[in-house]
Amino acid sequence: MNINVELWGAHTGNSLRAAIALEEAGVSYSVRRVDLRGGEQRTPEFLALNPAAQVPVLIEMSDQARLILPQSNAIMFYAAARSNGDLLPEAGSTAYFAVLERFFYFLTDVIGFSATGFFLKSREIPGGDVLYDHVIDRATQAERFLAASEYMAGDKFSIADIAAFTIIWAFRERMDWPNVPQLHEWYQRVLARPAVQRGLHAFCRRSVDQ
Ligand SMILES: N[C@@H](CCC(=O)N[C@@H](CS)C(=O)NCC(=O)O)C(=O)O
Numbered sequence: 499m500n501i502n503v504e505l506w507g508a509h510t511g512n513s514l515r516a517a518i519a520l521e522e523a524g525v526s527y528s529v530r531r532v533d534l535r536g537g538e539q540r541t542p543e544f545l546a547l548n549p550a551a552q553v554p555v556l557i558e559m560s561d562q563a564r565l566i567l568p569q570s571n572a573i574m575f576y577a578a579a580r581s582n583g584d585l586l587p588e589a590g591s592t593a594y595f596a597v598l599e600r601f602f603y604f605l606t607d608v609i610g611f612s613a614t615g616f617f618l619k620s621r622e623i624p625g626g627d628v629l630y631d632h633v634i635d636r637a638t639q640a641e642r643f644l645a646a647s648e649y650m651a652g653d654k655f656s657i658a659d660i661a662a663f664t665i666i667w668a669f670r671e672r673m674d675w676p677n678v679p680q681l682h683e684w685y686q687r688v689l690a691r692p693a694v695q696r697g698l699h700a701f702c703r704r705s706v707d708q
Pocket residue numbers: 510511512513534539551552553554568569570571
């Protein structure tokens with residue numbers, strides 16, 4: 499069957515998380531850059547894909563059907579489903595729940611606070627800095643996840659590492675790196691992965707700050 503996958507997005511954490519997951523899963527896709535500053539997310543063409551006017555959106559087109567998937571984390575599960583177990587172990591296994599636990603730690607306890615902090619700051623409402631401090635604190639706590647294993651949820655790279663990486667990458671200049679040596683080592687290892695590099699560059703034409 500002929501399958502064509504497109505990822506519509508911008509150079510933001512949510513889109514990068516989706517792009518890295520597709521790259522790590524070996525899914526072949528084409529990139530559609532959405533100019534958020536120029537308001538392209540509010541054009542009729544884009545609103546037909548996601549009425550919430552947000553990126554990322556994945557479209558999978560085959561001869562028979564068209565799947566439209568907004569929500570970065572749903573796209574991560576799409577990628578995981580096509581990774582032959584490389585990004586998420588078999589559903590129901592102990593390893594599967596270990597990955598989910600860490601994945602949702604980064605989504606709800608770290609990324610969620612970052613998104614709310616950004617919302618407050620972009621509207622000049624007080625409180626954003628407190629939330630950003632909390633993000634750094636929660637990210638710093640991840641040092642203990644790496645005490646006994648190489649990756650965030652065990653000895654295999656998974657969607658938990660992708661979620662952790664994109665938020666820590668966004669806050670990389672504020673991390674107290676000497677205080678979190680294992681996290682720093684993990685960060686460098688993940689940053690060096692070719693698929694992570696391709697995902698980080700998916701939406702930009704110039705080099706990405708490391
Ligand atoms: N829950 C969504 C959130 C997506 C989101 O917040 N996207 C932002 C960019 S990171 C966006 O498209 N904003 C549109 C705008 O600023 O108008 C997801 O994770 O996919």
